[in-house]
Amino acid sequence: MSLDISTLGYRWRGLYSAHLNYQKGDVVRKGDHAEVFTGTAFVPFALGQQQLTQRGQLLAGHPILPGAPDMQLHMSASGELEYRFTQDRNATRAVALMNLDNRGDTGGGKTQYHGMAIMTDGSVRAWGDERQGHLGNGVNSDRARTKPVPVGFPPDTPPIVSLYKGYKSTYAIDAGGMLWSWGQNNHGQLGLGHTTDTTVPNKVNGRGDLPADRKIVKVAVGDCGYYGYKAAILIDELGICYWVGHQRYYAAGVGDNNQQNTPRLITRSLETPMVDAWVLGHYHMGSFLLDANGVLYMAGEQNTISRLQNNDNPNVMHEPWPPSFSNPVKAVRGEESDYHVDAGSQYYRNYMIIHQNGSISTWGHNNYSSHVPGAESWVATLDPRISNVVDGYCSAGHYDQCVVLRSDGSVWGIGYNGYNSLIAPGDRNSWHNLASGSSLISNITKIQGGGWVHAKMGAGLRTDGTIVKWGRNQSGAAGHGFADNNYPSNVALVNKRIVDFQLYGQWGHDYDNASLLLLADDGTVYSCGYNGYAALGNDDDHEAMFTPSPVLF
Incomplete structure (x- = not known):
């Protein structure tokens, strides 16, 4: 009809x-x-x-x-x-992409060269690298899937409604609120009671402190990068939180630093129900909980959590961050990257708190003046130079950068400008509107970006359904037809209205293995950029693609 x-x-x-x-x-x-x-x-x-x-x-x-x-x-x-x-109904069209929006990043380590999408029938399709079972199709082998394969949920599983991706681990919530996990499990981050990689989804509910009938509404993934310590926070329908995975620096705030292979109750959330959470850190791990009033709670390595008032005992239950009483918090962003120097490596960190009133507070290393003027600070400090912020991302690795999205749809940045990633001449020691370098970077409603050391890039979705990308583009993730490293602004060549996107893969100081995933309003998924390990799901030659092509479901 x-x-x-x-x-x-x-x-x-x-x-x-x-x-x-x-x-x-x-x-x-x-x-x-x-x-x-x-x-x-x-x-x-x-x-x-x-x-x-x-x-x-x-x-x-x-x-x-x-x-x-x-x-x-x-x-x-x-x-x-x-x-x-x-x-x-059939499963040839998608309704949602894997979620990479609200997680701690480590040097652009978004996923290990694989992608996923939720289909119209509630099934999940996955493609790309499957070396540790992270495609969920029952296989753990040193090969890649060029075309998407079904993730192996049991036949009676309700439709999947959300996917939260780690580097090689995945968490899925079904329509009944049950949580499933699969993939890499070296730190017990899947919450299944062991540390063995898992090649098909297993239900997490009913394990550890998580009741069998308790619905999960959100997962905060801290599984970032090859060398990172893996963990996640699970939030249930009552606002109660649970920790799974490594607990370096007592990051769960549960009184010990034992690895949690099954969900461990974060007792503070029994006293104060939480609405959001973040797990940040590569080597120096910290966690953040947010309640309905915008009050922020922290635990973990004291510099990562901005030297909270429990400085002498950072392993206690999450304590409230005093400034959030008068200046409620909306979100936390941050990145830790290692910077290789001579005989070893040194870890550099860059963090941002976005307040509900549009102000931001920053802390961490301060290379390229990415924070409030002055020396580096490990106490979150309000930045009076920028306002009306609704989202943002941080990038570290000795080449620090902060980028924010403001309520008027403009994108502003400060700090390192390698590969013209701030669309400005030279490095920036003051906030700069990227639209002054390219009028295309306007009317933005979603941004993503970052980059380990100096390989910085960002992308944004405009209100008209077009995608704009800026910064490094060696692998062609800008989708405008060619590869470059400092093109001022790029629009992916898709003649359809885009409703969501994700930057995925890895990009670092001497490589750009980034891919771009686009979801069109008709349910078609497009990909472009790096295609090693069949990361794009549509071509078997493993060569980079400079214009978006449909993922072949």
């Missing part, structure tokens, strides 16, 4: 994106159903047609486009809008 809903006063906008703008009458797919924007909010679309039992039936003249029980709005293979019953 083909239907032009614009004649009914509606416009099909495909997959919903929290990063794009919508107008009254726009219809989107949210999760497994369709919703329409009223001008102020999205509401369920096509309800109340219980008398319809056959595919394709419509009630002529009804003020709301009708549907039938168990029917869902889809795009056909030819791009037309249609209703289908659930048994007619």
Whole structure:
């Protein structure tokens, strides 16, 4: 059935994106159903047609486009809008990408050359490197999957609704709130009671302190980079938090530093329910919890956690950060990278707290004046030079850089400008609007970036559904048709509205193995950039691709 809903006063906008703008009458797919924007909010679309039992039936003249029980709005293979019953759904289109947005980074070590997506039927497809079972398809071998393979959930598993990616470990939450994990498990970070790599998903609920029937709503992944210590924080529906994995520097705040191979209750969250969490650090590990009032709690290595007032006893339960009482916190960002010097390596760190009022506080090493003017500081210090911040990223490794997204859609940066990653002449010791170097870097609603040592890059999603990338582009992740290392601004060549993206792979001081993953509003997934180990999921020659091509589901 083909239907032009614009004649009914509606416009099909495909997959919903929290990063794009919508107008009254726009219809989107949210999760497994369709919703329409009223001008102020999205509401369920096509309800109340219980008398319809056959595919394709419509009630002529009804003020709301009708549907039938168990029917869902889809795009056909030819791009037309249609209703289908659930048994007619297929897994050739995606509804969500792997989540890399809210995690601690270590030198651009996002994933180990592999990608994942959630499909329309709630299954998960994975592609690329599978050397430690992190594709979840039952295989652990020194080879790569050029085309996506199904992740091996048990047949009765409810649809998967979110994926949280570590370097080689994955956490998935199903529609019933149950948590699954698979992949690398060298520090017990999968929470399964052992340290053996796992090649298929296993349910975490019911292990350790996590009750079998408790729903998980979010996972904060600290699994970053080849040499990093791996851990994660699980947040349940009651705001109670659990730690899994390595506990270097007493980072879980549970009173000891024993590795946790099953979920360990963070007792502070029993007293104060939490809404968000972060695990940061490569060698120097620290953790952060955030409650509903914006009060921040910390534990771990004292410089990583900004020398909290429990400086002499950093292994106690998470204590509140006093400035967050008067200046509530929205998010924490940070990176630790090692910088190789002569006989060994030295670890450099760079951290940022984003406050709810749009101000930021920074601490860590201060090379290239990336923080408040003056020497490096290990106490979070408010930066009065920038305001209206809604998100950001930090980059370390002796070549420090901070980049923020402001509420007006502009992107600002300070610090090291290698590969023109701040779109400015020379290095910057003051905040600089990247749009002054390229007008394309405007109307941005989501940013990602970073880079180990001097290989810096960033990318942003614009309100019109286009992607802009800046900084290093040796492997072609900018998607504009060629490789360069300092092109001022790049727009991926995709003639579709993009609803989400992820930068993944690895990029460091002497290499650029970055890939770009794009999700279009019709459920098509595109990739470009580095293709070693078949990281792009669409080509068997393992050569870099400089323009986005569809992942071949």
